[in-house]
Amino acid sequence: MTLAPGLFTPDPGPASWHQLLRAQTWIELKLTLRHGEQLLLNLVIPVLLTVVLVTQSFLDLKTTSGLSKVDFLVPGILALAVMSAAFTGLAIATGFERRYGVLKRLGATPLPRWGLLGGKTLAVAVLELIQIAVISGVGVALGWRPHGNPLSVFVLVVCGTAAFAGLGLLMAGTLRAEATLAAANLVWFLLLFAGGIVFPLSSLPGGVADVLGFLPSAALADGLRTVLGEGAGLPVQDVVTLLAWAVVSLGAAARYFRWE
């Protein structure tokens, strides 16, 4: 083989931070959108749940707040979408990247850890924007009329994302990839039904409901319902609950995450 002399002459150096971040965000987003199960989890199931639960009458919702069915369900589905993207999807993808040595290998490139985590964060944020746009569009088509301050929604989604991402990364960084896959799906499924997302916790016995109300899924869904359904201001208790989850889970992930 003849190679041009000087092709490999050393000239090392990292790219600019914004190029690193853009490249990492774009690959993370592309890989998610290309992955069949991720698409199912993040978009298809939330949209189908919205359509089926709103239009079919087998779910008889007795809500204490007196919200209509669509006003109750769409904020819950938005919370579900955040959980899908920031918890289950992130945990599974990161778990398998760890298992296949991707995280280890990227650790030997000029991409710093903040670049990897920043890319993942931005990719989750863009995915959430897509989810919110699609689910809101379907909701509006089904008669949903959102109220409230978009800034409050933004704060809730950011806090919810931080809480779920911390839990997802903690799981991905400590369990085997198969265990993460199973656990992340199981938790998603349990919280869908018992985490205040599609069934109101008020239909459960008082003591149980009070405890379950502190789950991140319940705090996020309840907060979104309060803002979007009732047009209320920022639900402080829900935000504080989500922030507490975020601090504990991100702290534990930073402490216990194993890169290989």
Next chain:
Amino acid sequence: MTTNATARRAGPSGQRLHSVDVTPSTHARTLAATEWGGEPLRSAAVEVTGLVKRYGPTLAVDELSFTVPRGSVFAVLGPNGAGKTSTIETCEGFRRADGGSVRVLGRDPVRDATELRPRVGVMLQAGGGAYPGARVGEMLRLTASYCRNPIDPALLLDLLGLSDSARKPVKRLSGGQQQRLSLAMAVVGRPELVFLDEPTAGLDPQARHAVWGIVEALRSDGVTVVLSTHHMDEAERLADEVLIVDAGKKVAHGTPAALTRGEQPTLRFRADATLDADALLALTATLPAGCVAASTGDGGYQVTGPPSAIGPHLLAAVTAWCAEKSVMPSDLQVGRRTLEDVFLDLTGRELR
């Protein structure tokens, strides 16, 4: 030890980035103290001193020391479990030394990781570490986009015979294709030093030659290469210096020429008929004084004797005897022992 390396690098090889390249390593070490602009300019590419690495009760690396001069190709040879990967991964900053010290480009591979990462290219064993769902071209372009002045990814894919697979997902590549992608990822950022952990394991002959071509081009462009391998011919062909390790310890270190020198020269051949002890005695009787024919135990035969006797007359005597007995000799060669012989002598012939 480095005369071979120096001679090879003296050829036309384009611009030299590091003037220290042609300095023998012992000299480089004495100059290591000379700092310039905060950079230990004259430091060796890799300097390992008394490295100890433990996994629980297992001692994987036991007081290993070696120095890799800048601009050279350095091969680490050893049987499975000899501590090659532990040593290399400690130099890459993936593992912390349990004892001793490791300096890479004059820096600490763990503490100074941020500074070293762009300057050091890494190929993991078995070519791992690409996103399984990413396409080949996409993965290499991603790695290139982390770097300030990368080599054109399309050119690298072409050099490594991966152009036709550029749109294939990484998870559908063969093992050999993954290895080549991993090599491309290691060099795309124009690093000063690359670590290649078994770069040709499981490759077909064409792919091996492509990888060798890249390693030779890296050296002539002034890049330091540290590679581990099981293939003796690879080390013999590529490396300026070879370090043979076994059970975490250094068992030999030097140029391939130095390691295979010093043995008495030998004539080796195979035969299409079995030569028993009597036949070998008869053969010995016809040979120049001091030469002895013997079986090597693996179906081959060898004649050893004083260096002055190993020459054309000996060759003529052996072939004449074979002609008389109607024995066809094959693989007939005169020379020193190979690196493989050195390796097996040092690390033992039994499987472990």
